[in-house]
Amino acid sequence: MQLLDGKLTSETLKDEIAVEVQKIIANGGKKPHLAAILVGNDGASETYVNAKVKACKKVGFDSTLVRLDADVSEEELLNEVRKINEDPEIDGLIVQLPLPKHISEIKVTETIVPEKDVDGFHPVNLGRMTLNLPTFLPATPAGILELLDRYDIETSGKHCVVIGRSHIVGSPMSILMARNTKVGNCTVTLTHSRTTNLEEISRSADILIVALGKPEFVTADMVKEGAVIVDVGITRVKSDKTKSGWKLKGDVAFDEVAPKCSFITPVPGGVGPMTIASLLKNTLISAQK
Numbered sequence: 001m002q003l004l005d006g007k008l009t010s011e012t013l014k015d016e017i018a019v020e021v022q023k024i025i026a027n028g029g030k031k032p033h034l035a036a037i038l039v040g041n042d043g044a045s046e047t048y049v050n051a052k053v054k055a056c057k058k059v060g061f062d063s064t065l066v067r068l069d070a071d072v073s074e075e076e077l078l079n080e081v082r083k084i085n086e087d088p089e090i091d092g093l094i095v096q097l098p099l100p101k102h103i104s105e106i107k108v109t110e111t112i113v114p115e116k117d118v119d120g121f122h123p124v125n126l127g128r129m130t131l132n133l134p135t136f137l138p139a140t141p142a143g144i145l146e147l148l149d150r151y152d153i154e155t156s157g158k159h160c161v162v163i164g165r166s167h168i169v170g171s172p173m174s175i176l177m178a179r180n181t182k183v184g185n186c187t188v189t190l191t192h193s194r195t196t197n198l199e200e201i202s203r204s205a206d207i208l209i210v211a212l213g214k215p216e217f218v219t220a221d222m223v224k225e226g227a228v229i230v231d232v233g234i235t236r237v238k239s240d241k242t243k244s245g246w247k248l249k250g251d252v253a254f255d256e257v258a259p260k261c262s263f264i265t266p267v268p269g270g271v272g273p274m275t276i277a278s279l280l281k282n283t284l285i286s287a288q289k
């Protein structure tokens with residue numbers, strides 16, 4: 001078994017991005033600039049946004065964090081988005097999800113101009129992705145592709161099973177793994193909570209990508225010998241062994257699954273850091289345009 005080390009790979013990717021930033025500056029250009037909007041004080045969202053801001057600094061980007069109260073109106077949030085859309089200094093905009101219940105996520109996503117949608121969630125960008133046209137790929141699936149690519153994982157002709165069909169992870173992942181591209185060309189089965197025989201389908205996977213948000217859901221009996229396992233899940237669970245009082249768990253029971261597979265991502269240190277690196281890559285592409 002070999003670890004798909006997202007931490008290490010994302011550092012390499014960030015170093016490459018930093019070199020590109022230096023080239024832009026040397027040619028008289030401005031630093032790429034990412035803006036993030038954070039609504040409310042959810043602990044996990046706060047952690048993710050802070051990690052993104054820190055990563056911007058590391059590669060030499062400018063960043064702007066707009067904090068709004070949890071009771072901000074939908075219109076006020078949309079106005080912030082419109083302001084950033086029109087700001088020529090800003091290359092990419094993300095709105096940290098989830099949003100409070102009174103705000104429509106799709107309305108917010110559709111208000112971000114596709115040219116600055118570095119999370120790749122806008123319907124225009126998702127459509128371009130489906131048609132295999134240049135676009136901003138959704139950051140988490142894009143990070144997974146990058147990881148599989150850098151570890152030379154063969155995908156052509158393989159059976160890829162994706163568990164979870166969310167708009168941000170599972171669905172785009174299934175499309176990307178089925179495209180006629182170097183990382184892709186799989187036969188893909190997309191599964192969800194209404195899937196029958198999930199264990200059997202999962203056992204037939206050469207590549208299993210798990211994104212459902214249920215800690216240690218995938219156990220050794222659901223995995224084929226030699227499979228490649230990508231664990232997207234991140235759930236905070238209480239722990240009396242850590243200083244913070246919680247720890248992160250993936251959707252895969254790592255200890256029992258790891259000995260059975262050829263490659264596996266750890267949690268933390270797998271998909272999470274790759275997501276951030278992909279977001280930076282999209283922002284760089286936007287700035288280079």
Ligand code: NAP
Binds near residue numbers: 166211232233
């Ligand atoms: P989500 O929107 O909650 O969707 C969960 C999906 O899992 C749904 O499609 C659901 O099916 C399916 N599901 C639920 N129970 C199931 C079951 N028993 N069997 C099969 N499928 C089941 O989740 P998400 O936003 O994609 O996030 C999934 C996990 O990934 C979470 O832990 C999240 O924190 C993590 N995540 C990590 C990153 C990263 O950078 N590492 C990024 C994003 C998300 P239905 O559609 O039928 O309800």
